[in-house]
Amino acid sequence: MSTSTTSAQSPEPGASHPFSLPPPKLPTQLGPLGIRYDFNDGARLLLPKGAWHVNLIDADSGNILFASDVEGGWVQSTKKYFVRFTIKVWQRGQQIPVLDHTLDLKDKPVLISFPVGTLGDLIGWFPYAERFAQHHECQLECTLGREIADLFADQYPDIQLSTPQAVVMAEPYATYRIGLFFGGNTAQQPIDFRVVGLHRTAGYILGVDPAEAPPRLTLNAKPRIIEPYVCIAAQSSCQAKYWNNGHGWRLVVEHLKSLGYRVLCIDKQATHGVGFVWNHIPYGAEDFTGDIPLRERVDLLQHAAFFVGLSSGLSWLAWAARIPVVLISGFTLPTCEFSTPYRVFNSHGCNGCWDDMTVQFDHKDFFWCPRHKDTERQFECSRLITGQQVINPINHLHRQLQRSHAGDTHPKNMSNCQ
Numbered sequence: 001m002s003t004s005t006t007s008a009q010s011p012e013p014g015a016s017h018p019f020s021l022p023p024p025k026l027p028t029q030l031g032p033l034g035i036r037y038d039f040n041d042g043a044r045l046l047l048p049k050g051a052w053h054v055n056l057i058d059a060d061s062g063n064i065l066f067a068s069d070v071e072g073g074w075v076q077s078t079k080k081y082f083v084r085f086t087i088k089v090w091q092r093g094q095q096i097p098v099l100d101h102t103l104d105l106k107d108k109p110v111l112i113s114f115p116v117g118t119l120g121d122l123i124g125w126f127p128y129a130e131r132f133a134q135h136h137e138c139q140l141e142c143t144l145g146r147e148i149a150d151l152f153a154d155q156y157p158d159i160q161l162s163t164p165q166a167v168v169m170a171e172p173y174a175t176y177r178i179g180l181f182f183g184g185n186t187a188q189q190p191i192d193f194r195v196v197g198l199h200r201t202a203g204y205i206l207g208v209d210p211a212e213a214p215p216r217l218t219l220n221a222k223p224r225i226i227e228p229y230v231c232i233a234a235q236s237s238c239q240a241k242y243w244n245n246g247h248g249w250r251l252v253v254e255h256l257k258s259l260g261y262r263v264l265c266i267d268k269q270a271t272h273g274v275g276f277v278w279n280h281i282p283y284g285a286e287d288f289t290g291d292i293p294l295r296e297r298v299d300l301l302q303h304a305a306f307f308v309g310l311s312s313g314l315s316w317l318a319w320a321a322r323i324p325v326v327l328i329s330g331f332t333l334p335t336c337e338f339s340t341p342y343r344v345f346n347s348h349g350c351n352g353c354w355d356d357m358t359v360q361f362d363h364k365d366f367f368w369c370p371r372h373k374d375t376e377r378q379f380e381c382s383r384l385i386t387g388q389q390v391i392n393p394i395n396h397l398h399r400q401l402q403r404s405h406a407g408d409t410h411p412k413n414m415s416n417c418q
Contacts, residue, residue, distance in 0.1 A: 021113045021143055021164050021175070028171040031099045035089060039103055039174035040111075042077035043085040051092040059084040059102050080188050082132075082176060082207035105136035108173035112206070114144040115179050116164060119294075119313030122148050123320050124199025124338065125178050127213045132176075132206045133159060141169045147294050155216035178202045182360060194355045198336050212338055214320045223303035229262035231304040233314040234282050235272045239367050240331040240353070241310050242279055244379040248328075249282035251387030252308065252394070257284065259398055261305060264288045266297055266314060274366040306397055308390070311337055326393055330381025342393040344385055351381040 027036035027044045036046040043056050049072035056066040056077055065077065065085075069092060077085065089099040112129050114122055122144055133140040141160035142149075149161040160168055180198070181188040193201035196210065203210030234249055236242055243249065256263045265285040273279050281287055288300065297314070298321055301307060307318035311329035318325050319338050326342040333352040334343045345351070350371055353359055359370040369378045 021111070021167065021177075023175055024171065028173065029101075031089075031101070033091075033098055035099050037087055037099070037101065038172075039085065040172055041175065042080045042083075043087055043103075044077075045075040045087055045089070047072045047075070047089070053090040053092050055086075055088040057086040057088065059086045078187050079190075080177065081190050081205045084207075103174065105138040105174060108138050109169045109171070110136070110138040110140050111167070111169050111172040111175040112140065112142045113164070113175060113177045114142060116145040119148070120311075120316035121180065121198065121313075123215060123313070123316035124212070125202035126152060126215045128202040128206050128208055128210075129178075130156060130159065131203070131208045131213075135208055139169075141167065141172075143167060151217055151294055151298065152215060154218045176206055178205055184357075192357060194336075194357055198332075199338060214322070214338070217298055217302075217320050219302045219321065220299055224299060225262070225264075225303065227262050228260060228305055229264055229303075230256050231264050231266050231288075231301055231307045231309075231314075231318065232282065232285060233267045233307075233309040233312065234265065235267040235269055235279060236310050236312045238365075239273075239277065239279075240369055240379060240381075241312055241329070242379075242382065243310060243328050243385060244382045245385055245387065248385065248387045248390060250284065252390050253282050253284040255387075255391050255394065256308075259394075262286060264300065264304075266300060277367070305401055306342075306394075308394070324397055326390065326397065328382070328385060328390060330379075330385060342397055344390050344393060346381070346384040346389065349380040349384045350377060353381070 023040035027038040027046050028040065029036065029038045031037055034048040038044050045054065047070060052070045052072070054066065054068060054070050054075050055064055057064050066075070084103050086102040087099060088097045090097045112132070114125060129140065129142050141162055143162050143164045146163050149163070153161055162168055177188065179188070180193050180201070184192065189201060189205050191204050196204055199212055200210040234243065253263050263285045265281050265288055267281070267289045268291055270281045270287060270289040271278055281289060294317070297317060301318050301321040301323060304323055306324040306326060307315065308326040309315040309318065311327065311332045315325055315327050316338070324342060325340045326344065327337060327340055328344045330346055330351045331354050333355045334345050336355055353370050354361065362368045367373065372378045372380065
């Protein structure tokens with residue numbers, strides 16, 4: 001079963017990957033007889049001109065993934081996720097390989113490349129990088145956006161956090177790229193992310209325990225706001241992610257205020273949309289929107305009683321801030337996001353298209369609805385989620401908080417009941 005190609009059959013390795021760092025132009029490890037190899041884009045092998053025989057092997061299963069005579073040039077595995085490769089190279093006709101190397105990350109410089117410009121994905125993925133570093137005892141550097149790196153820096157001193165423009169590691173032994181790979185991609189991920197969940201896919205790519213865990217953030221003890229409050233976020237990047245029930249947010253905000261909470265909308269934008277469809281801050285909510293540092297968002301979230309939002313970045317940030325999250329989504333299945341007992345999902349209509357292996361998400365279509373676009377059923381996955389359906393878990397959560405804090409009149413963080 002050939003899962004690798006030589007340079008005669010594929011472009012030269014080193015080409016840029018979407019939303020991630022390209023590998024070094026040449027393999028970083030020098031073997032005998034001028035052979036170069038590394039694991040910076042799967043297993044990579046650059047051979048001088050000669051008569052060679054090459055095997056690429058999965059060391060854990062013993063499966064021979066590639067076996068061929070090669071005259072020189074590139075040999076590169078198709079699989080880019082973590083595989084404990086063995087590379088064997090013989091001079092043709094000889095019995096003993098001149099190179100017999102099995103991937104071993106202990107004390108080696110390793111790079112994990114995360115995409116820049118995404119929030120929720122990074123919140124969900126980063127704990128798997130730490131799990132990977134601990135398992136392999138490697139020297140780990142992660143590239144990610146500066147603002148998110150600053151959120152993590154104090155809590156992960158053993159991991160070098162860098163932006164893609166300022167990588168410290170000049171010659172990594174191995175590189176792994178984390179992302180959502182569409183189109184049934186089986187080269188960058190061992191299992192399609194739609195099957196295992198948005199965050200757990202990072203565990204599978206890195207070959208570590210995929211059990212979820214929120215990342216650690218530095219939390220401030222002093223609250224900014226004295227009164228009890230709830231944070232909400234109603235905006236997202238495409239209409240399918242919105243709560244498309246026309247009365248839902250108004251009813252929820254009214255109910256939260258009747259329970260004695262201030263309701264703070266912490267979206268980046270108060271209004272967002274495309275063409276003739278624009279989504280506005282929920283009526284009755286206090287406007288805490290704006291392009292403000294994530295650190296300030298965390299400060300607000302950590303002292304909120306709880307958070308109400310969508311399958312979007314701020315819900316993941318609230319999860320990382322260790323507060324209960326009421327998460328409203330119909331276009332995803334509940335297994336897509338982190339586990340919360342307050343997940344709101346309606347099974348009485350069309351739902352779960354994001355996690356459907358038979359459809360492909362169109363990033364360019366703000367009104368993407370693959371099954372019912374331009375019909376009266378468009379976005380029914382969230383339209384059928386009523387205000388009362390969201391109020392029910394809010395009431396349950398509110399009662400839990402009251403019991404947990406009976407006799408405590410101080411409105412500080414009421415979040416550890418989840």
